Amino acid sequence: MRELHKNKTLVWTLFFAFAAILLGVLRMRTLVPPDEGRYAEMAREMFASGDWITTRLNGIKYFEKPPLQTWMNALTFEVFGLGDWQARLWTGLCGLMGVVLTGHAGKRVFGERIGFYAALVLASSLYWVICSQVNSVDMSLSSMMTIALCALLIAQRDDATPSEQRNWMLVCWAGMALSVLAKGLIGLVLPGGVLVLYTLFARDWKIWTRLHLVKGLLLFFLIAAPWFVLVGLKNPEQPHFFFIHEHFDRFLKKEHHREAAWWVFFALLAIGSVPWIGVLVQSLVLGAKPEQGALRFKPRLLLLVWVAFIILFFTKSNSKLPGYIVPVFPAAALLIAIYLDGGTRRSRMLTAGLTALLGAGLLGFVPFMLRLAHRPGEDALYAAYQPWVLAAGLVLLIGGLLSMLYARQMQRDLTVLILAIAGFAGTELLLTGFEPIGQVRAGTRLLPALEAAGATNPATHVYSVGIYEQSLTFYLGRTVTLVDYLDEFSFGLEQQPELAIPTIPAFVERWRLDAAAGVKSVAITRPDIAADLKRQGVPLRVVADDGRRTVIANF
Missing domain, CATH: 3.40.50 (Rossmann fold)
Structure with a gap:
């Protein structure tokens, strides 16, 4: 019972159950505006017109984002037809892929148990689960950046063979290219900034000789450049708008009216890490501590720099949207997994206790939910949502209490597994029960x-x-x-x-x-x-x- 990570039958059962539920519930909710409707409509128009170069919204040229999300949604419509789950399928697959990659990287770099924990942590983190079920470019970008992060970790580990290092670095470069196609230059700027800071903090100057820069850059431009060339040739106005207005102006100016308090992303990191919030700070602190036995590469430090740089980068920006920090969660999941593997029993009990407390809080909130109604008839919507919130609260409460019991008995694998199941199930209940409110927001009753x-x-x-x-x-x-x-x-x-x-x-x-x-x-x-x-x-x-x-x- 204490070596669950070695039970292959259990691991595969968990994977297939997670994939079936994550993808199965995509059909259970209406596309909620603005993002879900926007990207579904852009893909529908691409699918209907056959123009895979010029992206449009409502028939009007729309160049705020590159085309990866639209391409994949349009391809899904081509294969499966139009519909809610089809519009979310790419996002769901991205969330699933991120979990698999994070678990695999954890296993290859840190060990089998940590890989098992990392997959469980990411698969149950509130923010990752939610974004895996929302048709938006944030998860598309995050999964592509997860490819880059995990490939870099595997390639640079001390025991990587020359062929492994080369092949995984090429995967890393491909991940960055796809990140650029998902959301623009940020897909290169963020990993690049992380690498520069890691080099300075770790004094690992030779890492730049292990990046396979020539082959990597060639692959990067082969993947990322063609669309930008083609769309610029067809639409000469696109390059200035996309590269200047949508990057530098958005970051430096306030014209988009997306300002927020400086601490907003720190709060979102904490909330998004539920049910692992009790060990979040300790896990980040662990990333800064010296790594024993590392001859050259310091993976924990790289993960910490990844989390810190992305949060601080967007904290400095004058445009702040909640989805911006989704790419930090795979790195945070790996750090949390490392801490769960070697941390104290008290910390695991604290995490379980906070989860139980959150469940109790949701139960206590249920009677007051009708106060959220601000328009005539909305009280009925929130009344319909109450049983789902009640169920989510019970799942978190029971899961937290069970995890406390197993933590007390020093059964780490069971503690982590029960917490993960509770976190994932609670989030799915909250998402699924939102459907009546989502219908009203989308206007589908009209x-x-x-x-x-x-x-x-x-x-x-x-x-x-x-x-x-x-x-x-x-x-x-x-x-x-x-x-x-x-x-x-x-x-x-x-x-x-x-x-x-x-x-x-x-x-x-x-x-x-x-x-x-x-x-x-x-x-x-x-x-x-x-x-x-x-x-x-x-x-x-x-x-x-x-x-x-x-x-x-x-x-």
């Missing part, structure tokens, strides 16, 4: 009325007035004409202003012309705009209203 009004008919004009509904557009399966709305479309509409209507008065004129010509028109707008149009005497009929959006028709 779909029957929109379909009845002919919005899915290509002959019907569909307008989006003062808003843009990311997920609803994907579910309609067509683009809409934007009215009085710019936001993320500003750059694209500068290139193609004819694709939108700039003002509401201009829209009203078009609306009246449609009606006079007998053309069916439908508009999705805010309730206040619909009420204002009605006061102006604009001919319209309210087709549907969910309190957040109003659908009107001209017939």
Whole structure:
């Protein structure tokens, strides 16, 4: 019982169960805006148009991100058809791959038990599980960076043969190239910055002779460069917008209005590490301690630098979004696994106790959940969510208490396993139960009325007035004409202003012309705009209203 990591049947059973659940629940939730709807719609348009070079959103050029996420989603649509789980499949596979790579790197570099622990820790960390089930570029980037990190660790270990070092370094370079295709220069800047700082702290100057720079750079550019060349040739405006505006301006300026407190990423690291928060600090401290027996390469120090540099880098940025620090969790999982293997019984009991306390906190929160409702009818949504939060709380409470028992009995493998199962199961319950709230946020309850009004008919004009509904557009399966709305479309509409209507008065004129010509028109707008149009005497009929959006028709 104390050597569970050596039980191959158990290990493979855990892997297949984890993969089945992680991928199986992808179909159980509506695509929640903005990110999930945005990237699903971009892929749908790529799939429908056959243009795999110029990325578009709502038919408008959209160059904020490179195409890897869109490519993989479009490929999934090509193979499996359109749908929720298809839009999330690439993300789920990325999360699964990250767990496998982290476990494999832990086993090769630190030992079999640590590899087992590292996979369990990452597979149950709150933030990694959530991001594995959300259609967003953050997990795509993180998994590609995990390839680079794990390959570097395996390649640089002291007992690596020359062929292993070469081959794994080429995998590392490929991982960085794919990271660039996932989210841009950050895929090269972050690993590069980590390597520079590691060299300074470890005084391992010769590591640069072991990177296979010539072959690696050649492979890097063979993978990363072609799309940037092709998209720049087809769209000369893309390089400046992407490299200058989306990188340097986003990092240095506040025009994106994504500022946050300096400590936000430290808090997210702690919250995202649940149920392992009780050993997080100790694990990071361990990374800074001298490594016994290391002749050349210091893997713990590299992992610490990876976590610290990425967090500090984005802390300095004027653009702060929660997904930015997802790439730190594989490195953090390895450090936590190292500490769990050699740490004290008290620390493992503390982690288990905090997990039980968190479960008790969720149970205590359940009766107050209805206070989260801020719109009419939302109390019913939170009431439907209460049983799921209750179940998650019970799982964490029971799992934490069982883990405390096993920790007290000095059964490390069982302690870690039970905590991991509790953390993963609790997170999945919280995600799955969110579906009714997700439906409202996505606006999918308006779909029957929109379909009845002919919005899915290509002959019907569909307008989006003062808003843009990311997920609803994907579910309609067509683009809409934007009215009085710019936001993320500003750059694209500068290139193609004819694709939108700039003002509401201009829209009203078009609306009246449609009606006079007998053309069916439908508009999705805010309730206040619909009420204002009605006061102006604009001919319209309210087709549907969910309190957040109003659908009107001209017939």
